[in-house]
Amino acid sequence: RKNTKRVPSFRKLLRTSQIKLDNKLKNKQYKQKSAAKKYRKEQKKLREAVRDAISRKPFPLEECKKKQVARKWEEKEEEDALPLDMMDEDDLKLMEDLAQKASFLTRDLSSNEPIHVKKRKHESVIEKYEKVPRRLQTEPEKELIHLLPIKDKTGIIPQAVEKPVLNVAHDEEEDTEEMEEAEDFVEEPLPVLTPEEMAAQRRQKLQERKMHIAALASAILSEPDSNIKKLKELRAMLMEQDPNVAVIVRKLVMVSLMEIFKDIAPSYKIRPLTEAEKATKVKKETQKLREFEEGLVSQYKFYLENLEQTIKDWKQRKLKKSNVISLKAYKGLAEVAVKCLCELLVALPHFNFHNNIIVLIVPLMNDPSKMISELCVEAVKKLFKQDKLGYASLGVVKVISGLVRGRNYDVRPEVLKVFLCLRIKEVELQKDSEDIAPKKKFMTYKEKRKNLSRMQRKWKKAEEKLERELLEAEASESKEKKLKLHTETLNIVFVTYFRILKKAQKSPLLPAVLEGLAKFAHLINVEFFDDLLIVLHSLIASGDLSYRESLHCILSAFHILSGQGDVLNIDPLKFYTHLYKTLFSLHAGGSNEDIGIVLQCLDVMFAKRRKQVSQQRALAFLKRLSILALHVLPNSSVGILATNRVFMQTFPKMDLLLDNESQGSGVYLPELEEPEHCNAQNTALWELHLLKRHYHPTVQKFATHLIAGAPTEGSGALPLDLSQRSATELFETYCMKGMTFNPPVASVTPRRKDTFSQMDSFVDEELNKQLQQHISETVAHKPLDFAKHLKESSLA
Numbered sequence: 001r002k003n004t005k006r007v008p009s010f011r012k013l014l015r016t017s018q019i020k021l022d023n024k025l026k027n028k029q030y031k032q033k034s035a036a037k038k039y040r041k042e043q044k045k046l047r048e049a050v051r052d053a054i055s056r057k058p059f060p061l062e063e064c065k066k067k068q069v070a071r072k073w074e075e076k077e078e079e080d081a082l083p084l085d086m087m088d089e090d091d092l093k094l095m096e097d098l099a100q101k102a103s104f105l106t107r108d109l110s111s112n113e114p115i116h117v118k119k120r121k122h123e124s125v126i127e128k129y130e131k132v133p134r135r136l137q138t139e140p141e142k143e144l145i146h147l148l149p150i151k152d153k154t155g156i157i158p159q160a161v162e163k164p165v166l167n168v169a170h171d172e173e174e175d176t177e178e179m180e181e182a183e184d185f186v187e188e189p190l191p192v193l194t195p196e197e198m199a200a201q202r203r204q205k206l207q208e209r210k211m212h213i214a215a216l217a218s219a220i221l222s223e224p225d226s227n228i229k230k231l232k233e234l235r236a237m238l239m240e241q242d243p244n245v246a247v248i249v250r251k252l253v254m255v256s257l258m259e260i261f262k263d264i265a266p267s268y269k270i271r272p273l274t275e276a277e278k279a280t281k282v283k284k285e286t287q288k289l290r291e292f293e294e295g296l297v298s299q300y301k302f303y304l305e306n307l308e309q310t311i312k313d314w315k316q317r318k319l320k321k322s323n324v325i326s327l328k329a330y331k332g333l334a335e336v337a338v339k340c341l342c343e344l345l346v347a348l349p350h351f352n353f354h355n356n357i358i359v360l361i362v363p364l365m366n367d368p369s370k371m372i373s374e375l376c377v378e379a380v381k382k383l384f385k386q387d388k389l390g391y392a393s394l395g396v397v398k399v400i401s402g403l404v405r406g407r408n409y410d411v412r413p414e415v416l417k418v419f420l421c422l423r424i425k426e427v428e429l430q431k432d433s434e435d436i437a438p439k440k441k442f443m444t445y446k447e448k449r450k451n452l453s454r455m456q457r458k459w460k461k462a463e464e465k466l467e468r469e470l471l472e473a474e475a476s477e478s479k480e481k482k483l484k485l486h487t488e489t490l491n492i493v494f495v496t497y498f499r500i501l502k503k504a505q506k507s508p509l510l511p512a513v514l515e516g517l518a519k520f521a522h523l524i525n526v527e528f529f530d531d532l533l534i535v536l537h538s539l540i541a542s543g544d545l546s547y548r549e550s551l552h553c554i555l556s557a558f559h560i561l562s563g564q565g566d567v568l569n570i571d572p573l574k575f576y577t578h579l580y581k582t583l584f585s586l587h588a589g590g591s592n593e594d595i596g597i598v599l600q601c602l603d604v605m606f607a608k609r610r611k612q613v614s615q616q617r618a619l620a621f622l623k624r625l626s627i628l629a630l631h632v633l634p635n636s637s638v639g640i641l642a643t644n645r646v647f648m649q650t651f652p653k654m655d656l657l658l659d660n661e662s663q664g665s666g667v668y669l670p671e672l673e674e675p676e677h678c679n680a681q682n683t684a685l686w687e688l689h690l691l692k693r694h695y696h697p698t699v700q701k702f703a704t705h706l707i708a709g710a711p712t713e714g715s716g717a718l719p720l721d722l723s724q725r726s727a728t729e730l731f732e733t734y735c736m737k738g739m740t741f742n743p744p745v746a747s748v749t750p751r752r753k754d755t756f757s758q759m760d761s762f763v764d765e766e767l768n769k770q771l772q773q774h775i776s777e778t779v780a781h782k783p784l785d786f787a788k789h790l791k792e793s794s795l796a
Helices: 010-015 018-056 061-066 068-081 089-100 125-131 168-184 195-222 230-239 246-264 275-279 284-315 327-347 354-364 370-386 391-406 413-421 426-436 445-451 454-474 479-503 510-523 526-542 547-562 573-585 594-607 615-629 634-650 654-658 687-691 697-707 727-733 765-776 786-795
Strands: 144-151 156-162
Touching: 018 125, 018 144, 195 230, 195 246, 230 246, 230 284, 246 284, 246 327, 284 327, 284 354, 327 354, 327 370, 354 370, 354 391, 370 391, 370 413, 391 413, 391 479, 413 510, 479 510, 510 547, 526 547, 526 573, 547 573, 547 594, 573 594, 573 615, 594 615, 594 634, 594 727, 615 634, 615 654, 615 687, 634 654, 634 697, 634 727, 687 697
Parallel strands: none
Antiparallel strands: 144 156
């Protein structure tokens, strides 16, 4: 008999009441007890009948004496017929005692009565056994099913009913008939298609899938509340099994679902309903909205799980059992899945499962595949730049910090460079708080009484009430809460930076750490300033850093000292000396981006600390920067000359270098690495006269302006578009990354190649005559014989 019972699922068990479960348990226990009891009774009756039948059977005594071997054989047969383990211990002991008695062997066996006939005079066990009604094996057993009880005045009345027996034989016959029919049926072979027909068939299938995807997507977007169930149908197409179109269809479905979720997702996070809310009766509109939100969240969750599984299968090089898609195609699917996750990370930072997307994306920033790594890095940068409140940024920073620590600082530098895009600046914080705060000031009661009539006051009151409700509905974050989030984010960033400075000073992450410290140094707590400056100076003195990394160290140190570090009494002369020494090591070619860092350092070191800088130091830097301006690209020269202009306007007596006469004793030592002792006051800025003849017009203007003493007014003053910009802005404005001249060169009318102007004359008159004669003569073209020429040259 085939067992048709199925194990109940977990959800079915959850929906089952406790009373029903108790009844099921009682039914099971009752069946087990009744079966065991019935088996014991039948075995006991069988043993009694066998024992009485043996005692009543007559056989002669002589035969028993002569053939003891035969008796032993019969005892063996009896033991085989009834195993000892099926007999009770009392019955077995009784049989052994009777066998030992002499009367048991010598008594008259002609009578059919047993030895204990007096004790059991009116008892016939065999007759009783025969009277017991026998049950046929074909008769089905009746089982009771306990139902829910009925409560009456007298109490609880249990209910039960017989379980109906299913007729399985008829079903089995039908199954066998179907199997026989299936065996008799032979599949016809498919027709062999040509490559052109296969391509046409594939295009047709692909077009049908595209139309189906478009129809489902348009239906969902037109009425999301009513057609939310169609999301499941569209998501099921991610499991496309046709190998001809599986890859393209899955990619199209991924992108379509991503765009759909971006459009229909609400601007708030959907939370699960509590038990009390589920039990409360609500309106039809509210119930419809709840069903829409529940379906949206569940389908969004399943969609993200599908994307995650696609990426995992590609990373682990796993293939499904169906083998519909190859490993090479899985890479393309994984790239599309990563793009979808990046889009959702940026577009839906407020929606459900955003932290799950962060946990998926951040490890992929360190992926060996350059394309996937760049996609994830750009997505995180976009998220940082557009995140005003700081919730999403805090979540990403936590995961990045854990990733760097978990990988033992063996990650790409780009993973840490994304911290530079964090929107944590005092100016931006004030700006954001102003944008969020209510700008309208409500009128007081006295102003209303004075300026408005009674009806106007009534309308004004209703208007202000509505505006207050709208402001509360916006749920704007307060400035204090935002500052708290930004503080927590910065703490995690600085902990990551300090760990790398302490434990991994020779890792490739050090440049990113120094660059980050240079940007956020003004936000570091004052307690860490002394230790941090010592660490930065030790890094510079070690000589293991490149000049770019050392420039970041210098910039970080002066950002610390220019902010809250003003209260510290520290003379950073060693940092000035190192920058002065590094200037001639800068790259002067196309990769002159380090000049921008130098300009930032000079701005922090001289313009913002003008009172702490000596005249000798300023003169030495002015002279060395003028020498450097001769060797770099035009945009770098413009930035350096703009910095020299700030020097000449900020520090007094800088015009000493515009005079040929020397001041004091000593000779200028340009190779000396100490700016205080190089005697820069005894030299002149002769480089400006060379820069005045520079091919770049802006460099010419700056050089002429500096030769005139950098005046703010008059004929030697700069135009406003140059004078009002900083050195860093000018450096970026005149950048030549696009391999174009900035500003563009004016077009010149080209001369004809076959004519000479009056200016194009040769100094030698004889050569000029020969040239004119050659031009006037007609040239006769002869065929060239290279073989003849080679023979003549070999003979010669």
